[in-house]
Amino acid sequence: MKSIVKKIISYLSKFIEPSEIVKNKRLFKAGYDDYLQLGKTNQEAYMSMIKLYCQTNGQFNNDKHEEIIRSSSPNYSDCVNGLLGQLTNADLVDINEELIEEGYVKFDNKLSDDVCKRILKFAETTPAIISKSSERVIYNREDLASEVYRFDSQDLIQLDEIQKLIMDPTLIEIARRYLKCEPIFDFPTMWWSTTFMKEASSEAAQMYHFDMDRIKWLKIFFYINEVTEDNGPHHYISGTHKIGSKPQHLLDKGYVRIEDEELQALYPNDKMKCITGKEGSIFAGDTMCWHKGSQLVEGERLVLEFEYCSSLFGANSDPFFLDPDDASPEFIDFISTNKTYALKINIL
């Protein structure tokens, strides 16, 4: 008799949400309503999203994203021409399917040598933020002071090359199809990774983790210098952006970095991917997947990254303000005609 009662309780418990989830959903809902009113996310609501991601193994983010995009009617293009060449509808469908299945796609097209050189010059001459210091310093490869030198997004967005990439129709269409809505351009970021630290740095994202700044997003990465096995290639575990793809006991640890060995023991070798590439290489990734930049054995790595998202709920970040003198006429025109995409970009 006792075992029958136990079985009934166990069966019924599947239909009852644990109280922690109910509590976090309540916090999230209140915070999301505030976000819609104020355009800012309170910390408690943001934390509740991260907890719900972990507690539901991704189901919560998926459901919320679907709710957000329900009323959107994205203006899909059947054919786009830009950085990634001329992409037909069939090409775009293939890219999207690979993103949905694997989480990442590496493209054949690259940034031109000229564009890489100009971005590299900026990275060698513009003060960058380094760890454990409030001071900004210019990167000096002969006298390293940090494992990461990160550039201010506000400085990056003033670069003509970056403005052109932000306007690129092929990148925008890929984001539009993956997010199934008019994407919002969230930010450009760029950083040097160096050999300054002798062990994997959590701060430099050199341990496996998943990102969780937004409800749903897509990132585009550009290697500005050549990245080999030795200078910190991007690693990811294929398919781990999907609902239910992460072992629950790891998610139960919360939003933390995970040792390589723990993940290597759980996923087959053919799912553990490493992206190397010549300068100018481009790839898209849903960094909800377990991923990391591996520790550098030698050399240096300069990566530019863009984020596209469906909602700005999550980590608060400042909007961009551009003096008209720092924006090309095309960029000014683009900002004024693409209001959703350029929600965070303001011309003074």
Ligand SMILES: [Fe+2]
């Ligand atoms: Fe990350």
